[in-house]
Amino acid sequence: MTTPATRLLIHGASGRMGHTLLRLCRDEPAPGCTVVAAVSRRVAQRVVDGVPQFSAHEIAGVPPFDVAIDFSLPAGLETVATLCAARSAGLVSGTTGLDDAQRQSLEAASRRVPVIWAANFSIGAAVLADLVARAAPALHGWDCDIVEQHHVHKRDAPSGTALSLGKAAESGGAIPRHASLRAGDIVGEHTVQFATAGERIELIHRATSRDVFARGAIAAASRLHGRAPGHYALRDLLFDPA
Numbered sequence: 001m002t003t004p005a006t007r008l009l010i011h012g013a014s015g016r017m018g019h020t021l022l023r024l025c026r027d028e029p030a031p032g033c034t035v036v037a038a039v040s041r042r043v044a045q046r047v048v049d050g051v052p053q054f055s056a057h058e059i060a061g062v063p064p065f066d067v068a069i070d071f072s073l074p075a076g077l078e079t080v081a082t083l084c085a086a087r088s089a090g091l092v093s094g095t096t097g098l099d100d101a102q103r104q105s106l107e108a109a110s111r112r113v114p115v116i117w118a119a120n121f122s123i124g125a126a127v128l129a130d131l132v133a134r135a136a137p138a139l140h141g142w143d144c145d146i147v148e149q150h151h152v153h154k155r156d157a158p159s160g161t162a163l164s165l166g167k168a169a170e171s172g173g174a175i176p177r178h179a180s181l182r183a184g185d186i187v188g189e190h191t192v193q194f195a196t197a198g199e200r201i202e203l204i205h206r207a208t209s210r211d212v213f214a215r216g217a218i219a220a221a222s223r224l225h226g227r228a229p230g231h232y233a234l235r236d237l238l239f240d241p242a
Helices: 016-027 054-060 075-085 100-112 122-139 160-173 211-225 234-240
Strands: 006-011 033-040 051-055 067-070 089-091 114-117 145-149 178-182 188-196 199-208 230-232
Touching: 006 016, 006 211, 016 033, 016 075, 016 211, 033 054, 051 054, 054 075, 067 075, 067 211, 075 089, 075 188, 089 100, 089 211, 100 114, 100 230, 114 211, 114 234, 122 160, 122 199, 122 211, 122 234, 145 160, 160 178, 160 188, 199 234, 211 234, 230 234
Parallel strands: 006 033, 006 067, 033 051, 067 089, 089 114, 114 230, 145 178
Antiparallel strands: 145 188, 188 199
């Protein structure tokens, strides 16, 4: 028996990641996934490449969907989280720079539907966080520094990924320090350095294309569909994909 395709709603479709998600879903369609609608702040065309387009204030009228992929602005997160809870649809969000109220909206949605929030949806970055969490307790007393680099248009600093890596280090007893650089068109680079007298360890992840984040988000949406309500981590879906 054929499993029905996971119906995706792309929220934040006019942004960098939104464009990338729609392009990949068009040019590299993921098995078992289909985009049923896209939402952005303003709409110039009603249908683009066969995908219906909705403005943010029209979001209540989007067709049925199974999972929303959200790469928008913090101010728009509560709306899509509320919609997902009302529609019994999963939520995959990579929107960063959230305040306490916006994080609470994610938690509220996770009590009704499956939710995953990640600052970075690349598989390599998820593995990096796992490595940092395992290295930190073995390097007790070492200095821990996290340096991140991004393009000049990125608003939040430190990046959400850097903060997540900091939490991974803290889980192992380290006390991380953060530094941020905004330059050129750097897609994303994160270095976690553990140092002590006479030696240091550097764990580095470099992304050279936004495609890796979009592919990871699409894979997460596919694996999230049908799960029980709850707040999942990307590593939950990577290392326990069933």
